[in-house]
Amino acid sequence: MRNKIITIGEIMMRLSTPGHERFVQAAQFQVHFGGAEANVAISLAHWGQPAQHVTALPAHDLGLAVKNYLRKHQVDCTHVYEQDGRLGLYYLENGVMHRASKIIYDRFDSAFSNWDALEVDWDMVFQDAAWFHWTGITPALSQAAADFLLKALQAAKKHGVKVSADINYRRNLWNYGKSPLEIMPELIRYADVVIAGLTDFENCMDIQASEYVEACHLAKRDYPSIAYISTTERETISSNHNQLSAILWNGQELLTSKSYDMQQIVDRIGGGDAYMAGLIYGLLHMQDQDALEFALAASVLKHGIPGDANLVSLEEVHGLVTGNQVGKLLR
Numbered sequence: 647m648r649n650k651i652i653t654i655g656e657i658m659m660r661l662s663t664p665g666h667e668r669f670v671q672a673a674q675f676q677v678h679f680g681g682a683e684a685n686v687a688i689s690l691a692h693w694g695q696p697a698q699h700v701t702a703l704p705a706h707d708l709g710l711a712v713k714n715y716l717r718k719h720q721v722d723c724t725h726v727y728e729q730d731g732r733l734g735l736y737y738l739e740n741g742v743m744h745r746a747s748k749i750i751y752d753r754f755d756s757a758f759s760n761w762d763a764l765e766v767d768w769d770m771v772f773q774d775a776a777w778f779h780w781t782g783i784t785p786a787l788s789q790a791a792a793d794f795l796l797k798a799l800q801a802a803k804k805h806g807v808k809v810s811a812d813i814n815y816r817r818n819l820w821n822y823g824k825s826p827l828e829i830m831p832e833l834i835r836y837a838d839v840v841i842a843g844l845t846d847f848e849n850c851m852d853i854q855a856s857e858y859v860e861a862c863h864l865a866k867r868d869y870p871s872i873a874y875i876s877t878t879e880r881e882t883i884s885s886n887h888n889q890l891s892a893i894l895w896n897g898q899e900l901l902t903s904k905s906y907d908m909q910q911i912v913d914r915i916g917g918g919d920a921y922m923a924g925l926i927y928g929l930l931h932m933q934d935q936d937a938l939e940f941a942l943a944a945s946v947l948k949h950g951i952p953g954d955a956n957l958v959s960l961e962e963v964h965g966l967v968t969g970n971q972v973g974k975l976l977r
Contacts, residue, residue, distance in 0.1 A: 648776045650722075651690050651926065652807070654700040654798060655683030655784050656758035657712050658734040660915075660954060666742040669750075675737070679715045680954025682781045682812065685916045688955040689923030689944065691720040693963075695930075698722035700771060700798075702729035702761035709733060709757070719955065725771055731757030738915065741885035747914070751818075759787040763794035768801035777926055778802040781812040782850060785829050786819035792829050799836040810839035812922050815849040826850045831869075839874045839929065840865065841922060862895040873897055874929065876938070878921055878945065886911040890946060892921065894938040901935050903942045911949045920948035920956035924963065936967075943967045 661675035687697040699721050703709030705728040712733070716723050734753030741747035753759070772778065778798070785792035802809055811834060820826060830850040834840065847853040847861045851868065855861035862875045874896055881889040891905040924944030928937025943966040948956040 648774055649930075650696040650698060650775045650777075651687065652698050652700065652771060652775045652778045652802075653683040653687040654778075654780055654795065655681050656734055656753070656756060656787065657681035657684050657699075657701055657703070657716075658736050658753060658756075659708065659712075660736055660738055662738040662740065666740050669737065669739050669748070672739075678953040679712050680916060682783055682814070682919050683779060684716065684721070685919035685954050685956065686779055686923040686926070687721045688716075688719040688957075689920055690927060692957065693923075693927055693960045695927060696722065698724060698771075698775075700725040700763075700766065702727045702758050702763070704729065704731055704733050704757045719957075725766060727761070727763075727765060729757040729761045731755060731760050733757065734759075740913070743884050743886065746885055753787075756787075759791060761794075762790045763797075766794070766798075768798050769805070771798070772801050772805040772807050775802070775805065775807045777808045777810065777930070779810045779812075779922065779926065780833075782814040782826070782830060782846075783816065783819065785833060786816060786826070788822050789824065792824070792833070796833060799833060803836055808838045809836050810841070810922065810926060811837040812841040812918065813846045813850045814841070814918075815846045817849075827852055834869055835871060837869065837872055839876070839925070840869075840872055841876055841918070841925075843877045858893065859895065859900050862900070866897065874925075874934075876925060876941075878918065878942070888914070888949075890917075890942065890949075892938055892942040892945075894925075894934060896934050901938050903938050906942070906946045908946060908949050913952045914949050916954040916956060917945045917948050919954075921945035923956065939967050940964070 660678040663672040687699045691697040734756035737750040739748040853864045876894040878892045892903040894901045921941050924941030928940040947958045
């Protein structure tokens with residue numbers, strides 16, 4: 647049975663100020679590892695779905711620490727490679743009340759961004775796979791990354807693997823001379839499931855629309871392989887009080903989730919990745935509406951967990967969907 651999930655992308659070290667301290671006052675930092683695609687793999691592995699991450703890490707102890715982190719969370723590291731260079735960093739200052747959180751990236755010239763992936767046998771990677779997930783962060787890093795991602799997508803389709811893409815437009819990452827519209831459309835043509843907001847449609851797919859359903863229909867017209875399009879909708883009341891819901895277009899109708907009021911957010915980093923992992927799992931095992939509710943519940947639970955990864959069980963996600971065990975003391 648083919649049930650392995652493949653993800654590909656850079657993993658960085660995250661340095662967070664303790665509690666809600668500001669950068670200018672912090673005397674120490676808390677260390678986490680994270681990357682959008684690896685976060686997805688970790689969630690799925692915790693839910694019993696075999697997951698394998700493809701990446702390149704520096705050939706020193708920090709690279710080994712990342713590899714050990716993946717292994718600890720049951721992610722297959724068969725296709726984790728060593729590459730000259732540094733481990734990318736990002737710094738997080740957690741906001742509180744009406745003060746926003748702040749991120750500073752330090753990922754230039756990282757081992758992953760310089761990796762050409764010539765040693766990867768993509769047919770071997772995908773021979774037993776059921777699903778491949780990528781994000782728009784990877785092709786934004788370098789031409790080499792965009793090139794090997796295209797090879798990976800071609801191999802995935804050759805092996806009949808479903809493909810999801812969180813196209814995730816980040817303007818500040820596109821610094822190597824190419825615009826998203828020069829790179830992304832060719833990659834998105836391989837996607838079966840797309841996570842995108844209206845800004846992503848415009849900047850990565852050249853689709854201008856004022857309504858989400860209209861954008862979905864235009865995307866299906868231009869990218870016929872797409873079967874599902876989804877996004878979360880967030881209302882920010884304060885840094886630690888958000889309301890979250892989600893929508894899923896399945897080619898026929900726009901499904902809407904329930905809404906959650908999250909009043910004491912611990913850490914919202916990785917919430918979108920938790921949603922993506924939940925949607926992948928849901929679409930593999932559930933009907934569309936149930937998949938949507940499962941994905942959103944997974945994301946909501948992530949907002950209560952420090953770090954990038956969503957360390958929750960299937961039972962906890964199902965419990966939130968059904969309203970059972972919410973906030974209870976479990977003995």
